[in-house]
Amino acid sequence: MKDNGMVIIGAGETGARAAAGLREQGWTGAITLIGEESHAPYERPPLSKQVLQEAGEPSPAYIVTAEKLKEQRIDFIHGSKAASIDRNNHIVAIGDGRQFRYERLLLATGARPRMLQLPDSGSGASQASNIRYLRSYADALALRSRLQPGQRVAIIGGGFIGLEVAASARYQGCAVTVIEAGPRILMRGVPESIGRVVEARHRGEGVSFKLNAGIQAIESAESESIITFTDGEALAFDVILAGIGAVPDTVLASGCGLTIENGIAVDERLCTSDPDIFAAGDCCSFPHPLYGGMRIRLEAWRNAQEQGTHAAGSMLGSTEAYSAVPWFWSDQYDLTLQVTGLPHTARTTVHRSLGATGDLYFHLADGYRLAAASAIGRNGIAKDIRLAEMLIASQAALDPVQLAAPDIKLRSLLTINA
Structure with a gap:
């Protein structure tokens, strides 16, 4: 002891x-x-x-x-x-x-990857045995060894992890298909307009998408795996990765x-x-x-x-409440996506164009209180998201017209509502 x-x-x-x-x-x-x-x-x-893309060890x-x-x-x-x-x-x-x-x-x-469950011929569901997951460094090394030029890679799940791996696989010269059960990618916590930008960027890099896709079965056949979908289509892949969320341990x-x-x-x-x-x-x-x-x-x-x-x-005895504003980010190709706050708690969304920098969206709750903000762009969005984070923390009512106006600086709104 x-x-x-x-x-x-x-x-x-x-x-x-x-x-x-x-x-x-x-x-x-x-x-x-x-x-x-x-x-x-x-x-x-x-x-x-980086682990999937680095040229060296x-x-x-x-x-x-x-x-x-x-x-x-x-x-x-x-x-x-x-x-x-x-x-x-x-x-x-x-x-x-x-x-x-x-x-x-x-x-x-922490959390562990959510396992992909497939229908079986009985009364329950079966877990596919030939699926890879990404949670640990060992998982990343094992996946990296399979991402060779020309390999056919299926990414099940159109969330952050799946799309980041899709970008890395394309960087390594793989043929990539993203399979998503929902009608669009990034369904959770990201506006549809941002999802469209990300999808278009992936398509521009040669990624294929199969949306509204139900998987009926996954079977091994020699050195490849066959995914059969509920619409009857069957596709062959060399590597299958499931990125369908995580469950708390x-x-x-x-x-x-x-x-x-x-x-x-x-x-x-x-x-x-x-x-x-x-x-x-x-x-x-x-x-x-x-x-x-x-x-x-x-x-x-x-x-x-x-x-x-x-x-x-x-x-150590502190009684302080944890109140930090949530913040998420994802890098894919030359795009950066950032979200602060909880978009699903909002009732309306206001768009602000950042010109060549990108686009910023304010998600407002009742009383025009800022509940969240999300942005996508190539450079410079971090500063605006940080200011939005401070506005969320202030819990002040904000004017949607001012939020939408690119010529009104966010810092001035923060000063007004301090």
Whole structure:
């Protein structure tokens, strides 16, 4: 048994930021960081982009090295899966039998890819066995080895991950088809007008799309796989990747009786139903004060960072509520797409042309309160999205006419509503 003051399960973005945050915020006691992978904590966004595209041998984009963790006196237990949590005795057990006692525990277990389920001849559904997923560095390396010129690649799912991989596969000279069950790509959280721009850019690079597509079966035939669709069409591919979302990893949390609600349910401080256990990042759902306490779960790089740091403060006794405005981004070819806030909570949308830079959309809730903003362009949209983020945080009522006018600077609206 090892006596450890603070234990963190999950050595990804959130867990690494939390460990660093504990030290930065004054904790001098023991910290144990437990991770399933053999690597030190690394960034996941490059997995669908740089790792797949680099000409030379890639390496993980480390958040922090094992040496730096050692310098910070953080006990890094890598290549080990946490097996159980004994809440009564404050003990975490890992698969090899070792146990760690905690004063406070953070669950930063993240999410896992949603598995593609296919109809079968019986009463249930079957999981396709010849499908690739992208979540870890090992997944990216395995996929990278298959993205050779001329390979026929099917991307199931027209969301951020699927489209980023589609762009990377085209960069490597593959023939790419994006298969989407819905009527358009980027159905979740992105305006249709932006989705059209992204689709047109992909088509311009030679990507094919099959929309409103239902998959009946996927079968292996020698060195290829055949996808049969519900409309009767059958297409052959060399590589199939499913990017159809992720599900929060709540196995440990549910196993020890914590409340689960679209992830591990936490309060505004990121504390679970156990006062000594916290959760942060992709694995948790939390009430957001800017949206009337609506419980949300975010799968986003910056949220993982910010919640990790916030959770560290809460573990040390801070009572501050987590209220950061959500922010997402995606790079595809020479296009950058950014979204701040929650577009699905809005009732109307206002468009502002940024000229050659791109297009900006304001998503307004009741009372003309800015609920979200989204933008797409080639350069320069980040500044406008950052100002929109500040306007969202201000929760002020805004004039749609002013929002639409390119000659009215967003910063002036921020000053008026300060």
